Amino acid sequence: VPTKVSENILTLNDVFISVKTTHIFHKTRLDVILNTWFRLARNQTYFFTDADDPKYNTISGGHLINTNCSSSHNRKALCCKMSVEFDSFIASNKKWFCHFDDDNYVNVPRLVQHLRRYNPLDDWYLGKPSIKKPLEIQDRDSKKKKVRFWFATGGAGFCISKALALKMVPIASEGRMISVGEKIRLPDDVTVGYIVEHILSKQLTVVLQFHSHLESMALLPNASLSEQISFSYSGNGSNRNVLSLKKSINKSLDPTRFYTLHCHLYPDLCKPNT
Ligand code: UDP
Numbered sequence: 001v002p003t004k005v006s007e008n009i010l011t012l013n014d015v016f017i018s019v020k021t022t023h024i025f026h027k028t029r030l031d032v033i034l035n036t037w038f039r040l041a042r043n044q045t046y047f048f049t050d051a052d053d054p055k056y057n058t059i060s061g062g063h064l065i066n067t068n069c070s071s072s073h074n075r076k077a078l079c080c081k082m083s084v085e086f087d088s089f090i091a092s093n094k095k096w097f098c099h100f101d102d103d104n105y106v107n108v109p110r111l112v113q114h115l116r117r118y119n120p121l122d123d124w125y126l127g128k129p130s131i132k133k134p135l136e137i138q139d140r141d142s143k144k145k146k147v148r149f150w151f152a153t154g155g156a157g158f159c160i161s162k163a164l165a166l167k168m169v170p171i172a173s174e175g176r177m178i179s180v181g182e183k184i185r186l187p188d189d190v191t192v193g194y195i196v197e198h199i200l201s202k203q204l205t206v207v208l209q210f211h212s213h214l215e216s217m218a219l220l221p222n223a224s225l226s227e228q229i230s231f232s233y234s235g236n237g238s239n240r241n242v243l244s245l246k247k248s249i250n251k252s253l254d255p256t257r258f259y260t261l262h263c264h265l266y267p268d269l270c271k272p273n274t
C-alpha cells in the first residue's frame, strides 16, 4: 500500500523547541516571546530555567521546566541546562530538537518549512557559526594534537535530527554533556559542536537564515525578513542591536522590535486584543 504523502510531511508537532532562560529574565524576556511567536507553537515550545515560577508556568501552559541547574552564568550551569533540554527532547520522541535562547524570535512556520528539506532519520546538525574558521583547541587527551571543529552559535538557534540525537545519547544524555563541557572547558553550544563534529565525525550544515545578535540585525532587509528563521536583539541605549523595520510600533513600547516583527510577518495575528 503506498503511503500517503501527508503521512511523511513534517509538521510542527514533529519539532521540539527548547528555549534556555534564567529566572531573572522571565519578566524581561519571556513576555515578548509569549505574546508573539510562542502563540504559533504553544504545544511544541518549552522553557528551561533555574527556578520555579508558577506565574510563567501557568502562562506558558505548564511549559516552564525548572532544570534545577545552578542559576549562575557559568559553563557548568549552562551545559547543565542544555543537557536537560537534550534529555527532554529524547523523552519527547519527536523528530527534531531545536534550541534557542530567550532573546530569539523564532519564525515558526519558516523553521518547519526549512526542516522539511532534510530527513530526520539521517544525521543533521543545522545552525550558523559565528566565527569564520573552525574552532581550534588543544586535545586534552593527546596534548600535542589540535582538534578543529565547527559549532552552531546557541544564540542563533540550532537543530539536531532525531537520528543524530540518538547517536549523541551515550555521550550527552543524563548529564554526560556537563562532563564533556568540563573536559574541554568551553560553553554549551561549543560542547554540542565538539560532540557532533569531533566525537561523532558529523558535519554542521550551515543555515544562513539563523541569526544571533553577534550579527547586525539592522542589516537584514525588510523584504527578506519572512524568509529568515530566527532573530535576536541586544544592548540598550545607543549600543542597541535590533531589527530595523520601516513600519514600526513605538520603540519605547517595543524595545526588542519583536512585536513589530511579529506584526510585519503575521499582520492577521497582531490586531489589538488578539
Ligand atoms: N542564561 C542563563 N543563565 C544565566 C545567564 C544567561 O541560562 O545566568 C541564558 C539566557 O537566558 C540566554 C542565554 O543564556 O538564553 C544567553 O544569555 P545572554 O543573552 O544574556 O548573553 P549572551 O551570551 O547572548 O551575551
Ligand code: MN
Binding pocket: 101, 103, 155, 213, 234
Ligand atoms: Mn543573548
